[in-house]
Amino acid sequence: MPRKFLSGDEAVAEGIRLAQPDVISAYPITPQTVTVERLSEFVANGELESHYMYVESEHSALAAAIGVSAAGARAFTATSSQGLLYMAECLTYASGGRFPIVMMNANRATALPWNIYGDQRDSIALLDHGWIQAYAEDAQEALDLCLMAYKIAEHPDVLTPFMINLDGFALTHTFESVDVPDNKDALDFVGRYEAFNCFSFDEPKNIGYSAGPAYNKYFKYDEHLGMNCALKVIDEVERDFEARFGRSYPGALESYHMEDTELCILTLGSISGLVRECVDIARERGIKLGLVKLRYLRPLPSGQLAQALAGIKALCVLEKDISFGAEGTVFTNIKSVLYDYKIELECFNVIAGLGGDDILPQDIKQIVNTLVDISHNKPYKRLQFLGIDTLQEG
Amino acid sequence: MKEFIWIGRGGQGAFTAARLLGAAFASKPGMYSLAFPTFGPERRGAPVNAYTKVDKKKIGNRAPSQKADILIVLDQSLLEHRLLDSLKPGGRLLLNSCDYLSDERILCLDAKELSLEVLGRNIPNTVFLGAIAALDNELELSDIELVIKDLMPKKLQAKNIELIKKVYGEVRGGR
Numbered sequence: 243m244p245r246k247f248l249s250g251d252e253a254v255a256e257g258i259r260l261a262q263p264d265v266i267s268a269y270p271i272t273p274q275t276v277t278v279e280r281l282s283e284f285v286a287n288g289e290l291e292s293h294y295m296y297v298e299s300e301h302s303a304l305a306a307a308i309g310v311s312a313a314g315a316r317a318f319t320a321t322s323s324q325g326l327l328y329m330a331e332c333l334t335y336a337s338g339g340r341f342p343i344v345m346m347n348a349n350r351a352t353a354l355p356w357n358i359y360g361d362q363r364d365s366i367a368l369l370d371h372g373w374i375q376a377y378a379e380d381a382q383e384a385l386d387l388c389l390m391a392y393k394i395a396e397h398p399d400v401l402t403p404f405m406i407n408l409d410g411f412a413l414t415h416t417f418e419s420v421d422v423p424d425n426k427d428a429l430d431f432v433g434r435y436e437a438f439n440c441f442s443f444d445e446p447k448n449i450g451y452s453a454g455p456a457y458n459k460y461f462k463y464d465e466h467l468g469m470n471c472a473l474k475v476i477d478e479v480e481r482d483f484e485a486r487f488g489r490s491y492p493g494a495l496e497s498y499h500m501e502d503t504e505l506c507i508l509t510l511g512s513i514s515g516l517v518r519e520c521v522d523i524a525r526e527r528g529i530k531l532g533l534v535k536l537r538y539l540r541p542l543p544s545g546q547l548a549q550a551l552a553g554i555k556a557l558c559v560l561e562k563d564i565s566f567g568a569e570g571t572v573f574t575n576i577k578s579v580l581y582d583y584k585i586e587l588e589c590f591n592v593i594a595g596l597g598g599d600d601i602l603p604q605d606i607k608q609i610v611n612t613l614v615d616i617s618h619n620k621p622y623k624r625l626q627f628l629g630i631d632t633l634q635e636g
Numbered sequence: 637m638k639e640f641i642w643i644g645r646g647g648q649g650a651f652t653a654a655r656l657l658g659a660a661f662a663s664k665p666g667m668y669s670l671a672f673p674t675f676g677p678e679r680r681g682a683p684v685n686a687y688t689k690v691d692k693k694k695i696g697n698r699a700p701s702q703k704a705d706i707l708i709v710l711d712q713s714l715l716e717h718r719l720l721d722s723l724k725p726g727g728r729l730l731l732n733s734c735d736y737l738s739d740e741r742i743l744c745l746d747a748k749e750l751s752l753e754v755l756g757r758n759i760p761n762t763v764f765l766g767a768i769a770a771l772d773n774e775l776e777l778s779d780i781e782l783v784i785k786d787l788m789p790k791k792l793q794a795k796n797i798e799l800i801k802k803v804y805g806e807v808r809g810g811r
Contacts, residue, residue, distance in 0.1 A: 247659035247671075247787070412698045416672040417655050419662040515696030600699040 243487070248420045250413035253381035254320070254346045254406070255280035256420070257388025259290045260428035263344070264315035267295040267306035271325040272358045273410040274348040278320055292318075300325035304332035304345070311341035312449050314440030316392065319343065322410065323350035323364045330368060336403045337372025337465060339450065340439055342395035343403040344388070345373075349511070349562070350410040351597040359598020360410030361562040362511065366539070366571050372465055374404040374472055375540045377511040381420045384408050386489060389423070392432050393479045399471040401438065409512040409562075411598065423487055431486050469541045476538065494543035496535040497550045499525060503532035505613040506551065508576060509560040510536040513594075513601055517560070520606040531610060542575055548583035551576075556588045556616040558609050562595040569625050588616045594628035601628070639701040640688040640768070641722065644710030647680040649761030653708070654686035656765060656787060660779040661690045667774075670695050683714055690774075706730060706768060710747070710760045730767055732760045743767070745803065754799040762796045766803030777804050 248256065254277045258266070266285070268278040284290035297303045300321050307317035321329060326347055336343050347365050351357040365375055374395065378384040387406045395404040408414050423431075439447060453461055477493050484490040496514075499521055500506065507517050514535040524531040534550050536543075551557065559573040568574065573591035580587065592609060594601050605628055616622050623631060640657060644650030651673040658671030667690065674685040687701050703722055708730045709715050715731060723729060723741060731737070732747040745767055747760035755762075762784075769777045777800065784796050 245662075247655070247662055411672070416670055416698055417658055418670050419668070512698055515694070515698065517696075519696040602699050602702075603697060 243421045243423055245419055246422050247417055248381055249276060249415055249417050250378070250381045250384050250408045251276035251348070251415065252280055253385040253420050254388055254408065255284065256422050257385040258318050258344075258346075259284050260423060260425060261318075261344070261388055261392050261432050262290065262316070262429060263292055263318035265293045265295060265307070265310040266318045267297050267303045267310070268319050269297055269300050269303050269321070269325065271300070271322045271348075273350060273360070273414040274320050274322040274325070274346065276414070277346055277348075281318075300329040301332060304329040304336060304343070307343045307345075308332060308336050308339065308341050311336070311343050311437070312339070312440055314435070314437035314442075316396075316435040317341070317343045318345070320346035320348070322348040323352055326364045326368065327352065330371065333368060333371040333373060333403075335450075338461065340401040340465075340468070341403060342392070342401055342435075344391045344395060344406065345403065346388075346406045346408065348410045348414045349407050355597075357597040358410070360412055360414075361596045361598065362407070362409070363563045363596070365405060365407050366561075366563040369540060369571060372402065372469070373540065374402050374469065374538065375407060376404070376538050377407045377536070378413060379512055379514045379535065381413065381416070381418050382489070383491075384413065385420055385422065386483065386487075386491070389428055389432055390476075390479050390483055390491075392435070393482075394472055394475050396435050397471075397475045397479075398438060400468050400475050402465070402468050402472060407511065412512045421487075421489075427486060431483065472541050473543060491537070493546060494536075494538035494541065495546050495550065496533075496537060498533040498535065500532035500534060500550050500554075502530060504530040504555045504617055505610070506532045506534055506554050506557045507560055507606070507609060507613075508534040508536065508551075508557060508572075510539065510572065511562070513560065513562075516601065516603065517606055520603060520610065524610050529610065529614060531613070536572070539572065539575070542579070544579045544582065547576065547579045548585060551580065551587070552583070552585055554587055556613045558590055558592055558613055560592045560594060560601075560609065562593075564593045564596070564627075573625075588622070590616070590622055591625045592628055593626070599629065605629075637689055637691040637695065638705050638774075639690075639703065639724075641701050641704040641707045642686040642688070642710065643708065643714050643719070644684055644686075644761070645680075645714070646682045646684050648684075648710045649759055650684050650708075650710055651686040653761035653765055654688045656780070656783045657688045657768060658690070659783045659787060660775060661688070663779060663782060664774070666692055668692070668694050670698065672698070674700065703727070706771070708764045708768075710764070728771065730764055732763075743807070745807075750799065750803060754802060755795050762799050763803050766800030767807045769800065770804045770807035777801065
C-alpha cells in the first residue's frame with residue numbers, strides 16, 4: 243500500500259478515485275476546491291474512468307447527482323458552507339428518493355460575516371435533511387470513509403445518502419502521511435452499485451413521486467428505519483475494511499480512556515486529536531479524564547453513547563456550532579440521550595472554533611480544570627463561548 | 637515535538653518548503669509530520685506563514701505553532717525583533733540576508749545569490765531545506781533529495797538538488 247504525503251482534500255480525491263463513481267458533478271468552493279480539481283485531473287489523464295460534469299452551481303451539482311443515481315449509476319459531489327446551503331433544497335430530494343449519493347463537505351463557517359475558515363455550522367444546520375453525517379479526524383480517516391461511505395449508503399437496508407465532513411483547512415489543507423490502497427483491492431471492497439430504485443424498461447418504477455397525507459408518513463418512517471439501520475451496517479463495513487486493509491474503526495463513536503473515568507470531553511472532527519493528547523497529559527497528572535469522539539452525528543449512536551457516558555461525573559460537549567437562542571446542537575442531542583437512558587451527570591457546552599478560531603492546548607486545559615472543579619461541586623455556566631465567556635461562574 | 641515556522645511572501649515558496657520538509661520527515665520510519673500554510677486568500681507578495689510539525693508519535697494539535705525550534709524568514713523585510721521571542725530555548729532563526737547579524741541564534745544565508753547562481757532565479761525556499769538538513773540531526777541530505785525527486789516537477793529537480801548540496805556544504809563547513 244503506497245504511502246503518500248497528502249492534504250485532506252487530496253486524500254478525498256484519492257478515495258473517490260478508488261471508489262470509481264460513474265459521474266462526478268461539482269462546483270468548486272474554498273476549501274473544497276482542491277478535491278474537485280484533483281478529480282477533474284484524474285478524469286482528464288485517464289486515472290479515473292468517470293464522467294466529470296462541471297455544473298453551474300451547487301444546486302445543479304446535487305440535482306445532477308440525483309439524476310445519475312436515478313439512472314442506477316454511482317454519483318459523487320463535493321461542496322462547503324454556502325454551497326451546501328445552496329443545495330439544501332436538493333438534499334431532501336436525495337434522501338427522500340433514497341439515492342445513495344456520497345458527498346464530501348469541507349466544513350466552513352456560514353455568512354455573514356463572510357468567512358472561508360472552518361467551523362461546523364454548515365453541516366450541523368442540515369442535520370435533519372436525512373443524510374448520514376460522518377466527521378473525519380484526519381486525512382487517512384477521510385480517505386477510508388470515501389471507500390466505506392458507498393458500501394454503507396448503497397446497502398439495501400440503508401439506501402441513504404452519505405455526507406463525509408472534513409474540517410476546513412485544519413483537515414482540507416493540512417498535509418500528512420496517508421496509506422493509499424491499491425486500485426484493485428479498493429474496488430474489490432467497494433464493489434459495483436446495484437441500484438434498486440432506478441429507471442428501468444424491464445421493471446418500471448415511479449421515481450420522484452408525490453405522496454399525499456395518507457402515504458407520506460410511511461415514506462418518512464421508512465427513511466428513519468433506513469438511517470437507523472446504518473448503525474449496524476457501519477459496524478459490518480468497518481470489520482470488512484479492517485480485514486482487508488488492516489485499519490480498524492470503532493463504529494459510530496470512539497471511546498478513549500472511558501473505562502475508569504470520571505470526567506469526559508465529547509467532541510467531533512479534527513479537534514479530537516488535540517483532546518486525545520490532553521487526555522494523556524491529564525492522566526499523567528492523575529486526572530481521570532476520557533474522550534468520546536462522535537464519528538457519526540446521523541445516525542446518532544444513542545446506545546453506544548449511553549454506554550460510554552454511564553457512570554461519569556462531569557461532561558463537556560465541545561463543538562464548532564451554535565443554534566442561536568438555544569445551545570450547541572451536538573449538546574442538545576447528547577442531553578437527549580442522557581435523559582432517555584436516565585444518566586445523571588453535570589454537563590456543560592463549550593462553543594469554540596467559530597469562523598476558524600484556533601483551539602489551543604491551553605483552552606482544553608481550561609476545560610479540564612472546569613471539569614475537575616465541577617466534580618468538586620463548584621458552580622458552572624451551562625453554555626460558554628470559548629474566549630468570550632469565562633468558564634467558571636463567580 | 638519539533639516545530640518549524642516558515643515566514644515569507646507569496647511566491648517565495650514558503651509552503652512548498654514546509655510541505656517538502658514534512659514529507660522528508662514523514663518518509664522516515666516511526667516519524668510523523670504535519671505541514672500546513674496560514675489559511676487564507678493567496679496573493680503574490682503578501683506575507684505567508686507555513687508550518688512543519690514533526691514528532692515520533694501522531695500529532696493531534698493542528699493549530700499553528702506558537703514557538704519554533706527553527707524559524708525560517710525568507711524575506712528580510714518581514715524580520716521583526718519580536719520573532720526571536722517565538723524561538724524555543726536553543727532555537728535558531730534562519731534568515732535570508734546578505735548581512736551578518738551578531739546574534740548567535742541567527743544564521744544568515746544569502747539565498748538570493750545562491751538561488752540566482754544555481755537556479756538562475758531568485759527563489760529562496762530550497763536553500764533553507766539544505767540548511768535544515770545540515771543543522772537537524774534527525775534528517776539527512778538524502779531525505780531532502782528524495783522528496784525533491786518525488787514531489788518537485790521533473791525539470792526543477794537536478795538544479796534544486798545541486799542547490800541543497802551546495803548550501804549543506806557551506807552550512808556544515810561554517811559551523
